[in-house]
Amino acid sequence: MDPYTPRTRTGARKKNIGLSQKEYTKITGTIASVRRHRHPHDDLEDDIDQRNHVSREGNSRSHNDSSFIAETSFVRAPLNSRVVSTSAAPKPKGKGKQESLDRVPLDIQEALILEDLLFVLMGIEGAYITFHPEYSPEDDDPLQGIRFVVSPSLDSSLSDLVERILPLGTYYTAIFAFVEHRSHLDYGLVNHALCAAIREMLRDYQTLLSQLENAFNTSPSFSLQKLWFYVHPTVHTLSLIYQLILELATADDPGAASSSSSSSDDEDEEEAARNEALGLGGASLKAVLSEINKGDIAGGMPGGSGIAVKGGEVLTIIYERMQNMSGDPTAGAIYGKLLKQAGKPYVAMLRDWVASGRLADPYEELLVKESKFIDRGILEMDYTDEYWERRYTLRDGSISAGSSKRHQAGVPPPRSIGGRLPGGACVPPLLDSWKHKILLAGKYLNVIRECGIEVTRDQTYANEDLSMDDERFYKFIEDAYSHANRTLLQLLLKDQQLIPRLRSLKRYFFLSQSSFLTHLLDLASTELRKSSKSASVVKLQSLLDLALNTDAVGEDALFREDIRVTIAESGLYDFLLKVVTVSGVVKAEEAGGEEELKKEKEEKKPMQAIDAMTFDYNVKFPLSLVISRKTILRYQLLFRFLLHLNHVEQALSSMWAEQKTTPWRCSVPTHPEFVGWRLRVCLLRARMLAFVQQILAFVTFEVLEPNWRALEAKLDKVVTVDQLLRDHVDFLDTCLKESMLTSSKLLKACSKLIVVCQTFAFYSSSFTKSANQAIAAAAETPSADPSKAKRWDVLNKFETNFNHWFQVHLDCVQFYASSDNVSLLPLVVRLNSVKAT
Known part of the structure; x- marks a missing residue:
């Protein structure tokens, strides 16, 4: 059929155009000539072009033309x-x-x-x-x-x-x-x-x-x-x-490739752990990463950037355009439809995550990120809260609903244009206020699934088409979060007996109403006097089991096999001072003082087993989420502090018992100077014992017990798992702070005082020997005492040190009690009573 030519209908139409039939024939030929000239059939290249393109001649298609070209990819x-x-x-x-x-x-x-x-x-x-x-x-x-x-x-x-x-x-x-x-x-x-x-x-x-x-x-x-x-x-x-x-x-940031390569110097925690497990060192790892990055760039990564515009970033851009053009009804309709359609797979992944705890995100588009190298196997070997804190996280790095801080490790840098986080790290604005509930709902269900409990999905919204602009979608998230929270909370509190576990921890680590510790110290006195490196942990563990078997009753008897003895590598006060003064440690290392550190290590006396002994507690998943390694460490710090106080009190009490013997009771009227020295020794011992007892009583009855009762009250009313974890950690942090273990000045003054008291107790036999020598000298030569000067010199040093550090400690306690730690006010009264004596 010939190409289309304009035709006339009636005489009226012909009159309007004003052309004769001959002129129309000429025009028809001109248009046909133009069309034939545009597609000549005698040219080979035009023949190939004709086979690959739809012919422009609507009524004269070639027999060999196809309406489809060969597909090169299934995605088109x-x-x-x-x-x-x-x-x-x-x-x-x-x-x-x-x-x-x-x-x-x-x-x-x-x-x-x-x-x-x-x-x-x-x-x-x-x-x-x-x-x-x-x-x-x-x-x-x-x-x-x-x-x-x-x-x-x-x-x-x-x-x-x-x-x-x-x-x-x-x-x-x-x-x-x-x-x-x-x-x-x-x-x-x-x-x-x-x-x-x-x-x-x-x-x-x-x-x-x-x-x-x-x-x-x-x-x-x-x-x-x-x-x-x-x-x-x-x-x-x-x-x-x-x-x-x-x-x-x-939106692809051209500078992202360079920024990501420069930021790769700060190694991601997740990558560091994975690379360490694979045995890749620094140089070899950088070489491998360099090759991978080159491959990605050569492979044509969009815009040369590290992360393409995908997932939540796409939805954010559409939503922001819709909001910016809210005055245009057409724009609202178009962008609203695109947002709903584009958000369907995103919503489907979210629904699967919050309803079953399964994260199906093959292209890393979702706001939740999974670190697959952290699995339950790590918890079986070393129970830790990494499973809870680091296996599933938010891609934008936010850590809590009330905090704007971010974990910088693993969070990609924002786009240089617009400042948005790239890819899945960009949380859609509609979900920003819900992201923490979305994360926790999936995490709760994941823990339940890891325990072998089947998670049943709520069928209320199963057949409903939900979208991010639908209120029912957020009702679904709220219901899923509440269901997951209730289920896990019941699993921890009832099935796993969390509260009895915490009570046993309190009894073992806080030494409250525990006679087993006195029994243990008596049985292991010989072993505990050895150095920390030569003491037998196996023997100490067997003695602990023996002490617990004679003392544990009720709930404690159920968990006594979970407690075990360990030996710490460093002293309590050295460790705490390094924790609270990290900057000082770093500066010392940066100063290059290797010789000083080596000299300090050589001059450091070996630590006794009693100063290094601590308890550890065995707990299985999922209780390890609550009783994690971080919380166990807090329990251990409090235990070692209380144990040290108990040990010094016991040593000073033994010194008091020894000072009731003959050298300290006999009358020597010819040597009033010796009587005065003996009285000063007894008075100093009494002041030291009073100080240690006041500190011990304050920590036990005015810090640990009230805070424990407050924790029990909170546990009775707890409604969320996250609140349970937070309350438990807050309880331990409060105990550490009020026990003066988080302030470097308080800790230094208190530790110096306790060490002075401990050293004074160690000199008990020396003081008794000096007393015997003085009595013997008085019997032989009443007018002369050769050990007089040395005896007074040792006593004066102890008095000077105790008085100095006691005053420093009292000043520090008064200062902190009047500023940011009012819980120390009762201790001020107690210390003033010691000073008055």
């Missing part, structure tokens, strides 16, 4: 390949010089330009509407779209209307290229869903073009004004999509 929809983007196709060859429209009648110009516009709206170059002279398929970014220019010889009355329609071609080619590009697997499910939604809108646009082409071929009254009337609403619609895809395409 067939409809994407019906018309190949001209950005990837070479310009048609063999086309002659563009004919001028100066002498062509206006209605013929309109007919010619209408035909060109129908091709241009599909991104195909026409005869009189061509690519911009600066357009280059090889150099230009296809996501920017193809710009078209109209022939300058076109009549100005038509040219103005054509210029209004031409942006549709640019929009269509850019959107088509975006859909084709972002449908790749690497861009994730959210981008795939967005591309599917945009493809659906393009299908409506293509349907409109098919109808316009049919009207052009069948209706003589079809005009440029009618074309503009039909496509005018579509211009605004496609412009909105075009602006969105431009923002998505340009």
